[in-house]
Amino acid sequence: MNSAIVTAAILAIGDELLSGRTKDKNIGHLADVLLLAGIDLKEVRIVADEEEAIVEALNALRTRFTYVFTSGGIGPTHDDITADAVSKAFGLPCEHDAEAMQLLGEMYARREMEFTEARQRMARMPRGARHIPNPVSTAPGFIVENVYVMAGVPQVFQAMVDNILPELKTGSRMLTRALPCPYGEGDIGTLLGAVQKAHPDTSIGSYPKYDGQRFSTELVVRARDEAVLNAAADAILAMIGEITAAKAAESHPGPEA
Numbered sequence: 147m148n149s150a151i152v153t154a155a156i157l158a159i160g161d162e163l164l165s166g167r168t169k170d171k172n173i174g175h176l177a178d179v180l181l182l183a184g185i186d187l188k189e190v191r192i193v194a195d196e197e198e199a200i201v202e203a204l205n206a207l208r209t210r211f212t213y214v215f216t217s218g219g220i221g222p223t224h225d226d227i228t229a230d231a232v233s234k235a236f237g238l239p240c241e242h243d244a245e246a247m248q249l250l251g252e253m254y255a256r257r258e259m260e261f262t263e264a265r266q267r268m269a270r271m272p273r274g275a276r277h278i279p280n281p282v283s284t285a286p287g288f289i290v291e292n293v294y295v296m297a298g299v300p301q302v303f304q305a306m307v308d309n310i311l312p313e314l315k316t317g318s319r320m321l322t323r324a325l326p327c328p329y330g331e332g333d334i335g336t337l338l339g340a341v342q343k344a345h346p347d348t349s350i351g352s353y354p355k356y357d358g359q360r361f362s363t364e365l366v367v368r369a370r371d372e373a374v375l376n377a378a379a380d381a382i383l384a385m386i387g388e389i390t391a392a393k394a395a396e397s398h399p400g401p402e403a
Contacts, residue, residue: 152317154180155189155207159200159218159228160298163192171300172217179307184317185213195219200231208235208293212315215307218298220287222264228295229270229288236290238272245277246286253284271295279309318370323379327386330354330361337385338365345378347371 156176162168173190180187188211193199200219207214219228233240246269254261268285278287278294280302287296287306296306327334331354342350351366365382369375 150315150317152185152213152315153188153211154185154213154215155191155211156187157200157203157207157214157216158190158192158298159195159216160192161195161225163218164194168298172296172298172303175300175304176215176217176307179311181320183311183314184319185314186317186320195225195227197227197231197234200228201235204232204235204293208291212292214293216293216295217303220268220285220295220297222262222267226267229272232288232290232293232295233272236272236293238274238290240270241273242266242269243271243275243277243288246271249284249286278306281305281309320368320370321372321375323367323375325365325367325379325382325386327363327365327382329363329386329389331363332361333389334363334385337389338382341378341381341385345374345381347374348378350378350382 156173158170158173160168163170170192177187189207191203191207193203204214204216216228216232219226219231230240247266250265250269251261254265271286271288272290275288275290275295278289278296280286280297282302282305283297283299285297287294289295289310294310296303331352334352338350338352342348348367348369351368353364353366355362355364367375367378367382369378
């Protein structure tokens with residue numbers, strides 16, 4: 147079993163995300179993929195199409211996590227500046243990659259379309275970057291050290307993710323167990339905190355629900371070891387049992403002495 151912990155961050159780039167004009171689909175997709183691969187997603191940032199903002203975020207993330215995945219800003223328009231920002235972050239020149247130019251040139255020739263200056267922008271990347279193949283629309287993403295730069299269009303992004311997955315280091319899988327709890331967070335908060343403190347190798351999430359009449363909670367336990375997971379889950383079930391007994395006693399007090 148691989149006991150290593152591999153971490154990741156996602157940097158989503160684009161004014162359209164911050165304005166709400168575009169609803170992001172890439173973060174959720176990549177989070178699902180990383181969870182299945184045993185890679186812990188630790189941070190998500192969304193930044194505008196501003197070079198300094200991208201550089202600042204990228205430099206903060208790439209030194210803290212095993213991998214950084216970016217989406218957006220590698221298209222043909224003037225505001226597609228991710229390649230420039232990544233180049234600046236690494237102190238590398240941003241230039242037209244010869245292989246990318248050939249791939250795109252041949253693709254546009256097959257489609258009998260002009261390979262314009264704007265379209266050539268999609269071949270720009272930091273010098274020495276490795277390609278991420280793009281089977282959907284040809285224009286490649288690229289890799290510099292631990293940073294994986296991918297398109298923002300969901301179909302293309304997902305195809306690129308499929309291409310990079312085989313080369314990623316994977317860690318030990320995070321196991322999860324969901325437990326329904328018929329009580330709201332106000333009833334369980336203090337006791338649940340004690341359970342978490344007693345089981346420090348787990349992460350316990352509390353997700354409140356309301357059905358229109360009463361509150362309940364879904365409790366999700368996460369751990370890398372099954373025995374550790376089960377011990378925390380048993381403690382939670384015991385906690386729920388204690389609350390149920392206490393409430394029953396309140397509702398049906400014994401006879402007065």
